[in-house]
Amino acid sequence: MSRSVRLEGSDGGADGDPLGHAVWRLRSRGCWEDAAALLEPYVEREDVSAALRRAALLGERCMFTGDGWERAEEALRTAEALADSDEERGAAACERGHLAYASTVLGIRDRADEARAALGRAAALLPPASARRALLDFRRGLMTEHFGESPQSARAAYRRAHAAATAQGDLLLCSFTWRHLAGIALRAGDAAEARHGFAESLRLREELGYLVGMAPALASLAEVQPEPEAERLIAEARRLFRLLGGVPAWLADRLGPPGESSEPAS
Numbered sequence: 001m002s003r004s005v006r007l008e009g010s011d012g013g014a015d016g017d018p019l020g021h022a023v024w025r026l027r028s029r030g031c032w033e034d035a036a037a038l039l040e041p042y043v044e045r046e047d048v049s050a051a052l053r054r055a056a057l058l059g060e061r062c063m064f065t066g067d068g069w070e071r072a073e074e075a076l077r078t079a080e081a082l083a084d085s086d087e088e089r090g091a092a093a094c095e096r097g098h099l100a101y102a103s104t105v106l107g108i109r110d111r112a113d114e115a116r117a118a119l120g121r122a123a124a125l126l127p128p129a130s131a132r133r134a135l136l137d138f139r140r141g142l143m144t145e146h147f148g149e150s151p152q153s154a155r156a157a158y159r160r161a162h163a164a165a166t167a168q169g170d171l172l173l174c175s176f177t178w179r180h181l182a183g184i185a186l187r188a189g190d191a192a193e194a195r196h197g198f199a200e201s202l203r204l205r206e207e208l209g210y211l212v213g214m215a216p217a218l219a220s221l222a223e224v225q226p227e228p229e230a231e232r233l234i235a236e237a238r239r240l241f242r243l244l245g246g247v248p249a250w251l252a253d254r255l256g257p258p259g260e261s262s263e264p265a266s
Helices: 017-027 032-044 048-065 069-082 088-106 112-124 134-149 151-168 171-187 191-208 211-222 229-243 249-255
Strands: none
Touching: 017 032, 017 048, 017 069, 017 211, 032 048, 048 069, 048 088, 069 088, 088 112, 088 134, 112 134, 134 151, 134 171, 151 171, 171 191, 171 211, 191 211, 211 229, 211 249, 229 249
């Protein structure tokens, strides 16, 4: 097996990794297929790190577009076949859980049982000190929030993920945990906490240049802002949504032309 290329982290290769930087630039603009193509030569050399990264990219594409499921499944099966340590098998299981979650929450096919089983397998496989546990906690929080009917348990999972992501300097994951903690706060009637969380999520995505995640962050913050600020935020979200060709697809009912709709996701 070839030496693994370093592709982890949300800083887009700011540590001097040219490949990681190129993958991040494409991913952050919603060009997941192009980003995955950069990893193909490494996957062909049986680089499990690249295979896991490619599976994650194509799974994220499914979440944002509602399309590309066969490609994501193929990439995931490759990563699972190459994984030969508990850390790698746990990472692959975490990606499978997320792909099954995306299929379920977007209404493509109910795979909730598969998602729970895969995320549970990831929890059993990943070492206690694994940096991947932050992402796993976040994804288990998603399952609990959307399918477990337990806001308290979801909040606890998100807080664990947020604390670990903060300690690791994973600012992109922090943007997701802030957003989901804010959503729970909003549903509990705490508008001030929700406003703070949504604002932090937007700030981090702006700093990182995570363009594909900007429209959701703007739309969420607009929910807790008074006019005319709310309308300004929605107008900017709509501009980005159109710029990216209708991504994320699950915001079509709010930002797209009349008659389009989809389920909210991540």
